[in-house]
Amino acid sequence: MSLLKQLWIAVAVIMVLAFGGSFVVSTLSAQNYLNQQLYLKNLDNANSLALSMSQVADDPVMVELLLSAQFDSGHYQFIRLTDPNGALIVERRNPPIKAGAPPWFQRLVPLQAPPGVAQVQAGWLQFGTLTLQSHSKFAYEALWQGTLRLLLWFAAGAAIVGFIGSLAIKSLTRPLGDVVAQAQAIGERRFISIPLPRTQELRRVVNAMNGLANRIKTMLAEETARLEILRRQNEHDPLTGLLQREPFLRRAEALLGRDDASAAGVLIIARFAHLAETNQQLGRPLTDQLLRRLGEKLSQLTTVHPDWLAGRLNGSDFALLAPGKADTTLDLARQVAGELHLAVDDANIGGERRLPLGATALDPGESLSQLLARVDSALVAAENDVIESVQVANKYDAAPPFSDLDAWRAALSGALAADALKLAEYAVVDRNGDLLHLEAPVRLLIGGEWLPAGVIMCWAARLGLMPRLDGKVAARALEEIGRRDQDLGINISAESLCDQHFQAALLEMLRRKPEAAARLWLEIPEAGAFRHLKEFRALCLAVKPLGVKVGLEHVGHQFSRIGDLHDLGLDYIKIDASFIRDIDTHPGRQAFLRGVCMIAHSIGLTTIAEGVRQPAEAEILPHLGLDGMTGPAINQP
Numbered sequence: 001m002s003l004l005k006q007l008w009i010a011v012a013v014i015m016v017l018a019f020g021g022s023f024v025v026s027t028l029s030a031q032n033y034l035n036q037q038l039y040l041k042n043l044d045n046a047n048s049l050a051l052s053m054s055q056v057a058d059d060p061v062m063v064e065l066l067l068s069a070q071f072d073s074g075h076y077q078f079i080r081l082t083d084p085n086g087a088l089i090v091e092r093r094n095p096p097i098k099a100g101a102p103p104w105f106q107r108l109v110p111l112q113a114p115p116g117v118a119q120v121q122a123g124w125l126q127f128g129t130l131t132l133q134s135h136s137k138f139a140y141e142a143l144w145q146g147t148l149r150l151l152l153w154f155a156a157g158a159a160i161v162g163f164i165g166s167l168a169i170k171s172l173t174r175p176l177g178d179v180v181a182q183a184q185a186i187g188e189r190r191f192i193s194i195p196l197p198r199t200q201e202l203r204r205v206v207n208a209m210n211g212l213a214n215r216i217k218t219m220l221a222e223e224t225a226r227l228e229i230l231r232r233q234n235e236h237d238p239l240t241g242l243l244q245r246e247p248f249l250r251r252a253e254a255l256l257g258r259d260d261a262s263a264a265g266v267l268i269i270a271r272f273a274h275l276a277e278t279n280q281q282l283g284r285p286l287t288d289q290l291l292r293r294l295g296e297k298l299s300q301l302t303t304v305h306p307d308w309l310a311g312r313l314n315g316s317d318f319a320l321l322a323p324g325k326a327d328t329t330l331d332l333a334r335q336v337a338g339e340l341h342l343a344v345d346d347a348n349i350g351g352e353r354r355l356p357l358g359a360t361a362l363d364p365g366e367s368l369s370q371l372l373a374r375v376d377s378a379l380v381a382a383e384n385d386v387i388e389s390v391q392v393a394n395k396y397d398a399a400p401p402f403s404d405l406d407a408w409r410a411a412l413s414g415a416l417a418a419d420a421l422k423l424a425e426y427a428v429v430d431r432n433g434d435l436l437h438l439e440a441p442v443r444l445l446i447g448g449e450w451l452p453a454g455v456i457m458c459w460a461a462r463l464g465l466m467p468r469l470d471g472k473v474a475a476r477a478l479e480e481i482g483r484r485d486q487d488l489g490i491n492i493s494a495e496s497l498c499d500q501h502f503q504a505a506l507l508e509m510l511r512r513k514p515e516a517a518a519r520l521w522l523e524i525p526e527a528g529a530f531r532h533l534k535e536f537r538a539l540c541l542a543v544k545p546l547g548v549k550v551g552l553e554h555v556g557h558q559f560s561r562i563g564d565l566h567d568l569g570l571d572y573i574k575i576d577a578s579f580i581r582d583i584d585t586h587p588g589r590q591a592f593l594r595g596v597c598m599i600a601h602s603i604g605l606t607t608i609a610e611g612v613r614q615p616a617e618a619e620i621l622p623h624l625g626l627d628g629m630t631g632p633a634i635n636q637p
Helices: 003-055 060-073 103-108 137-187 200-235 245-256 275-282 284-304 329-345 368-384 405-417 453-462 466-484 500-512 526-531 533-546 559-565 587-602 615-624
Strands: 076-082 088-093 116-122 125-134 265-271 309-312 317-323 357-361 390-393 421-423 426-430 435-439 442-446 449-452 488-491 520-525 549-555 572-575 606-609 628-630
Touching: 003 060, 003 116, 003 125, 003 137, 060 076, 060 088, 103 137, 137 200, 200 559, 200 587, 245 309, 245 317, 245 368, 265 329, 265 368, 275 284, 284 309, 284 317, 284 329, 317 329, 329 357, 329 390, 357 368, 368 390, 405 442, 405 453, 405 466, 421 466, 442 453, 442 466, 449 453, 453 466, 466 488, 466 500, 466 520, 500 533, 520 526, 520 533, 526 533, 526 549, 526 559, 533 549, 559 587, 572 587, 587 606, 587 615
Parallel strands: 357 390, 435 488, 488 520, 520 549, 549 572, 572 606, 606 628
Antiparallel strands: 076 088, 076 125, 116 125, 265 317, 265 357, 309 317, 421 442, 426 435, 426 628, 442 449
16 A cells, blocks of 8 residues: 555544544534533523513413414424413424434433423413423524534545655655656666765665666676676787788678678778788888887777778788678778878888788678688789789679669668568577577569568668668568467667657557557667667667567677666677687687677676577586577577
């Protein structure tokens, strides 16, 4: 029961008790007073009438007239005149009159005033005895009206006291509502702090709750920092700070296997030509300085574009992977070459330093060996060409369906207008092999062929069609859930995340289909969520009350920032496939994944592994704390 209800009940009980006491005291006093007044009235009227009758006692007719006149002029129950022997001489009596008070009130508070009695004289002799009883109707009415006024005043007082008390309780307990909201937020894995209230007792409670939230945030920060240090020690080159060869190639291979816009992009490899000779000429410290400057320049590019990857493949080879890049391969390669030459020139070290550079576009679904062979051929050509140090290798497969933006715009717009899309299905299972949900990447029918998301989404992003495409996917997913009663997971792009019209349309669709919304899983890429944290927070706070499960995909490369999402109430994260590749043979990555799962579980997140390819990987993942997995090695139950 709420405090307000308890207050009103307490006020009602107190007022009833107070009214009861006041009613008893006031009614008994009024009853005694009215009985006395009625008796005095009876006695006075009887004496006055008896005196008048004594003057005409010898005339029976006048006696009767006087009695009738008195009876008609007042409100009497009866007036009776009897002789000295008790025989009735004359009597006037009114029939019973309905009183102005309820019968139960008359029974509860009876008025029993004695009648007035006086002697009528005829000279020195007694003529008779006069008995007079006034009617108590008006006394009952007065007593009843007084009781009603008393009740009305008490009711008004109770209402005023209750209203003032309600305002006081609302004012005093407003911080308590904040505490309840904070507790609910913590239950929803949103660790927030609230201002301290002025009420001393509530202040202690809020202090304790804020301390709990802050301890959890501190723990998250400490653990994620420790994991970030562990990851950098295992994966990054100590000299340049770039990814080492093995983790860089794992990331590239994982990107090729994705079914979204990041599967397309550009791979660039730059070579510090004649590194050994430079080392002999300048010495190791200056050579290391040059290498660090190259690493810093590439790191600056990845800072501007958080989803880009930079790595050092060996002593002289530096690589840059730009997933989903919209620019042409040659333009991007020349831009990167210019930045690297600028880094070398700024070092003010004499002599010309060649930086041949090879580049190629990613082909979604191709093997890593094909990609490396193609970019290596471009790099060899760049080394052999003394004039043009930037070379691009074309893909081996057939040309894309369209070669210019206008053609892609017409094709994509036509497919979206015709709803020529379908959702693919990839199983996501828990550690027991039971189905959690189905990943549902989009396929568009263009030119008579169902093109995967990896092919179409980079062009849709360039053309600003991602919000429209994601809206169609969300609508189709809700239809499929309603038709099949099956949980589905769909991706939301960073472009849609920042589109207010898309968010409004999505919320409207979810509200129209609440049952289907409760079985929808929304996934946002880790890089996009952190790049647009404000928009991501708004989306989470809007869709979570509707029962939608919200998570991050491709998680791990910015896991140190997971504390920034402590107040969003995320449901799950999907660990990037690059951390899962051959996890059964890499103890360092096993320790990292174990730490990630521990932190995720501490804030109530479900952890799912992406890109599981081998049974050995699937076998070890549950022992590391993973709750689910998906990938080529996972069969749909």
